[in-house]
Amino acid sequence: MFSLKDRVAIVTGASGDIGAATSRALHAQGAKLIISGTRLDALERLASELGNNVHIKLCDLRESDSVENLVEEAKSIYGKLDILVCNAGITKDMLAIRMKNEDFDDVINVNLKSSFILNRAAIKSMIKARYGRIINIASVVGVTGNPGQANYCASKAGLIGMTKSLAAETASRGITMNCVAPGFIETAMTSKLGEEQRANLFNKIPAGCFGKAEDVANAVVFLASEESSYINGQTIHVNGGMLMV
Numbered sequence: 001m002f003s004l005k006d007r008v009a010i011v012t013g014a015s016g017d018i019g020a021a022t023s024r025a026l027h028a029q030g031a032k033l034i035i036s037g038t039r040l041d042a043l044e045r046l047a048s049e050l051g052n053n054v055h056i057k058l059c060d061l062r063e064s065d066s067v068e069n070l071v072e073e074a075k076s077i078y079g080k081l082d083i084l085v086c087n088a089g090i091t092k093d094m095l096a097i098r099m100k101n102e103d104f105d106d107v108i109n110v111n112l113k114s115s116f117i118l119n120r121a122a123i124k125s126m127i128k129a130r131y132g133r134i135i136n137i138a139s140v141v142g143v144t145g146n147p148g149q150a151n152y153c154a155s156k157a158g159l160i161g162m163t164k165s166l167a168a169e170t171a172s173r174g175i176t177m178n179c180v181a182p183g184f185i186e187t188a189m190t191s192k193l194g195e196e197q198r199a200n201l202f203n204k205i206p207a208g209c210f211g212k213a214e215d216v217a218n219a220v221v222f223l224a225s226e227e228s229s230y231i232n233g234q235t236i237h238v239n240g241g242m243l244m245v
Helices: 018-026 040-050 064-077 101-129 148-175 195-203 214-225
Strands: 008-011 032-037 053-059 083-086 134-136 175-181 235-238
Touching: 008 018, 008 064, 018 032, 018 040, 018 083, 018 214, 032 040, 032 064, 032 175, 053 064, 064 101, 083 101, 083 195, 083 214, 101 134, 101 175, 134 148, 134 214, 148 175, 175 214, 214 235
Parallel strands: 008 032, 008 083, 032 053, 083 134, 134 175, 175 235
Antiparallel strands: none
16 A cells, blocks of 8 residues: 555655655655755755665755746656655744744745745646645644744644645646644654653643654655545644644
8 A cells, every 4th residue: 555656756845854754755655756955964864865766956945946946857857746745844933022024924935935836836747647646744833823933833824725725726637735734743853842841742742742753754655645545635633632623
């Protein structure tokens, strides 16, 4: 099950924990990859680990032309694009009364606008092939909200709404579009939390622990596979029961 043999996938934010785990999971199922990010050293380590059928493309999501060209670059290398995983994102946390306009704009532009541009470019290619899988990585806080993250929460809530809209536009063309919304996942970012912070978070999670990047990656692989062909416009929550919808 979940074979992705000879499918071509783009993964953005592949230099981060979730992006790297997603790249590994897709590659393990036979996918050919374009891994994208801004940290060349991390991407090179990942590519070296995975071996064949992996190409690196540096991309700054603040540059619209560079984002849009990712799809054409994938097609120039592999001849097609089957799977897009929009995983990259940034945070610039601050209470709203102190948040600068540019910090709000930056997070919206990187997390939401760049995903729209990349989704649109992928859709144009996938419509011609009458096949495609697009998975946008949202967040539990895009549904619940979170103090100090008005910009980030807005970007992830927008991503969920955008995905539903685009799913309705493209479903008749053999394309599915869904979100995966991670909860608290064990990453380099969460490893910096203090013991008290971690304990408070654990109390909110029925599973009593943080998730792993691989938990998110497994959900992505399912949504990228043939077995998910009748799932569209949905958000799969990977949060240990922290939010049940």
